[in-house]
Amino acid sequence: xxxxxxxxxxxxxxxxxxxxxxxxxxxxxxxxxxxxxxxxxxxxxxxxxxxxxxxxxxxxxxxxxxxxxxxxxxxxxxxxxxxxxxxxxxxxxxxxxxxxxxxxxxxxxxxxxxxxxxxxxxxxxxxxxxxxxxxxxxxxxxxxxxxxxxxxxxxxxxxxxxxxxxxxxxxxxxxxxxxxxxxxxxxxxxxxxxxxxxxxxxxxxxxxxxxxxxxxxxxxxxxxxxxxxxxxxxxxxxxxxxxxxxxxxxxxxxxxxxxxxxxxxxxxxxxxxxxxxxxxxxxxxxxxxxxxxxxxxxxxxxxxxxxxxxxxxxxxxxxxxxxxxxxxxxxxxxxxxxxxxxxxxxxxxxxxxxxxxxxxxxxxxxxxxxxxxxxxxxxxxxxxx
Numbered sequence: 119x120x121x122x123x124x125x126x127x128x129x130x131x132x133x134x135x136x137x138x139x140x141x142x143x144x145x146x147x148x149x150x151x152x153x154x155x156x157x158x159x160x161x162x163x164x165x166x167x168x169x170x171x172x173x174x175x176x177x178x179x180x181x182x183x184x185x186x187x188x189x190x191x192x193x194x195x196x197x198x199x200x201x202x203x204x205x206x207x208x209x210x211x212x213x214x215x216x217x218x219x220x221x222x223x224x225x226x227x228x229x230x231x232x233x234x235x236x237x238x239x240x241x242x243x244x245x246x247x248x249x250x251x252x253x254x255x256x257x258x259x260x261x262x263x264x265x266x267x268x269x270x271x272x273x274x275x276x277x278x279x280x281x282x283x284x285x286x287x288x289x290x291x292x293x294x295x296x297x298x299x300x301x302x303x304x305x306x307x308x309x310x311x312x313x314x315x316x317x318x319x320x321x322x323x324x325x326x327x328x329x330x331x332x333x334x335x336x337x338x339x340x341x342x343x344x345x346x347x348x349x350x351x352x353x354x355x356x357x358x359x360x361x362x363x364x365x366x367x368x369x370x371x372x373x374x375x376x377x378x379x380x381x382x383x384x385x386x387x388x389x390x391x392x393x394x395x396x397x398x399x400x401x402x403x404x405x406x407x408x409x410x411x412x413x414x415x416x417x418x419x420x421x422x423x424x425x426x427x428x429x430x431x432x433x434x435x436x437x438x439x440x441x442x443x444x445x446x447x448x449x450x451x452x453x454x455x456x457x458x459x460x461x462x463x464x465x466x467x468x469x470x471x472x473x474x475x476x477x478x479x480x481x482x483x484x485x486x487x488x489x490x491x492x493x494x495x496x497x498x499x500x501x502x503x
Contacts, residue, residue, distance in 0.1 A: 239437050240437065240438040241438075242404070242419070244435045245422070245433045246431040253401075259314070263316060267316060268348075289341050289369055289371055290338055290374060291339070291341070291373070291482070292362065293330050293343070294326070295326055295344070295358075295378055295379070296347075296354050296355055296357075296377050296379070296448075298321060298345075299322075300315070300316060301315050301316055301320055301322065302462065302464065302465070302468065302471070305467060305468055312464045325468065325472060326342050326475075328475050328476075329476070329479050330342035332476050332479035336483035338486055338487075339371075341365060343365070347361070355447075355448065358377070362449050362452050362453075366452060372453075373486075374455045375452060375456040376456075376459055377449065378461060380463065380464070380466075381461075384465050385463065389470065390432060392430070396469075397429070397432055397473050398462025398470040399432060399462065399474070401459070402436045402437065403458040403460060404458070405441070405447045405458070406440050407446035407447035408447050414453075417457060418436045421433075422435060422436050428477065459478065462474065
């Protein structure tokens with residue numbers, strides 16, 4: 119006989135209904151924990167994507183971001199780029215809500231005015247005196263000239279590639295030119311129009327060969343492909359991609375893949391003076407349309423930094439382009455150290471661009487040998503100082 123306690127009613131814990139209730143509660147709790155864990159894992163992976171963070175931070179200008187971060191990292195508030203007195207809550211709120219930077223007209227007119235689309239490139243690292251008017255511009259030859267270049271290429275007999283140069287150490291660098299007909303106006307006799315600065319023979323490939331020879335002298339073995347492609351302008355990246363794939367497959371030691379171009383900007387934007395000599399300015403372009411773009415960008419930053427140490431003002435900086443701003447991939451998915459380099463513009467000369475190629479070769483050699491393990495470095499020539 120069950121005893122009753124005043125104010126309480128005895129409860130039979132062994133009753134079938136009670137056992138079923140407890141089993142249901144336990145199962146429900148377990149399912150809840152499993153679902154919560156799965157959701158947390160998925161959310162953590164999603165949150166770790168830098169693209170999501172970029173979408174948020176892209177709404178702010180660099181100045182505003184440094185100002186906001188300075189609240190937690192005091193050092194950032196002391197940087198000269200931060201003019202905290204000029205910032206206000208209203209400006210920060212305005213940037214967040216509209217994605218418009220009052221000091222950057224591109225953020226307001228970029229999608230409305232056709233001409234501004236040319237400058238819709240993100241400046242990751244800016245060189246000396248560089249702003250959005252200095253970003254590299256990719257242009258195409260006029261349709262009649264493009265047709266002529268294509269026909270000339272088909273008529274030109276294909277030559278066998280010269281045998282690889284004998285270099286000390288392994289070949290680490292592959293240089294090629296997707297837009298191989300890009301040239302410099304002062305080097306062309308039959309035209310003085312910037313849009314016609316293209317030629318089948320007298321072109322950017324000469325700069326690539328010069329850089330390859332300089333890298334060889336630094337002890338950094340280099341393959342240079344200076345041939346063209348039997349393809350129309352819009353198919354050139356696909357054609358050059360096949361050449362890069364073939365080179366990487368044939369030589370597993372290739373670490374650096376460099377596509378050298380000529381910018382379409384004019385002399386004032388593409389020339390600098392260093393110790394009394396004229397140099398074609400260099401710009402690094404990274405496409406975000408590939409899974410390795412952050413690695414490629416990190417490599418470009420290294421080269422920019424080294425160039426800035428050795429030849430101040432030579433590098434215009436590192437520029438980021440999405441697939442909405444051109445090709446956006448640039449064959450850079452094939453290598454974690456694949457970059458597109460612009461050397462000079464339409465008004466520069468081979469002498470000026472070759473000087474810059476020498477400088478870039480030295481910077482690359484310094485970066486390579488500085489990051490090479492001692493055991494491997496002993497098998498290769500050290501970069502001369």
